[in-house]
Amino acid sequence: MPQIKIQGANIVLIGNFNPAIFHPSWFAAHNLLRAEEADAATINIVHPDVASFKTEWLAVDIVKERFQLGTVQESFYETLRDIVVGILGLLSHTPIKFMGINREFHFDLVSEDSWSGLGHRLVPKEDWNPLLKSPGMRNLVVEGLRPDDLKGYLRVMVQPSTQIKYGVYIEVNDHYVLKEDEKDVGGADRARVVLSEKWNESMKRSSEIAQAIAKLGEKT
């Protein structure tokens, strides 16, 4: 039975941001982080073009077009969501076009048979063997339509894990389209509603997808 060894969640927004404001002290001043957390943050850089810092559990990486907050501590998934909801409320006029609610997993498949079996199940080697010597799957991305009425897609990436021997890395990108043309306003509010309303469903679905894929190696 594949075991999750490492997992994480992150939220990605595509829009127009001002990285300079995203200093840990800003988070604390707006009650998004505890003051002690902000004070203890490890700051890589806070600059008009890029902001990057980490707290004990939170990773913040923001450039002008892209905002990403994430954690690998399951205890803080809901707090991560709340922080982004809070930011979206504070910056409600920020143009945001797309949002991704993403999960990542490193599964331990335990045996080489299960590990190579999964790769073969996802990418059968018969057609590759005449073309390449000892072909192996390095990166697979599959996209599907959304299961609800919202615009966007679900995209799943599978790679051999670099953290775990006989492990597989699976990322599920739950992608939402928030606005379609430049005149359309309200992306931040929509993102806030989606995060609030769809978070639990997204988390559950992504976990189920990843678990199902990881088990495929057992069936060969």
Next chain:
Amino acid sequence: MRFQKETLLAGTNSSGRDITEARKQNGSTEGSRVQLGELVLSPPKTTPFREYSKAIQKWEGKVISLSGDTFRATLSPIVGDKLEQEAEIYVQDVTPDERSFIEPGAIFYWSIGYLERPSGRVRESIIRFRRLPMWTDNEVKKAGRDLTVYFNE
């Protein structure tokens, strides 16, 4: 800042501008290219997390009442056992700077699990209060907007 070779997860078949994947190569973040004055750099790799936590049981709690050194709360399961329940929790189990949040109606998250550290596994119990209001069903309806109105063609 040091120069790094840029890694484009999207490859040559996509502009990458609308990708909301985390752009992680198997857990390690490769940042976007950034123009800082005359320099074009990739931001430094974020320091990899060395601690990973896994919840065995996690609830969303709602405070019912506060009395002395304990508070009562309803617990709705997020991870683990699916049973809804009530609990009486010691105030001292809440980190001191969050105790002011303990009042009827306040929402918190209680996670019990393991923290994997380089020094070994640690059992943890974390209570964390929600700090900002969330949109509720009533708020969405009051605004006269439905999710599908936002997103449908």
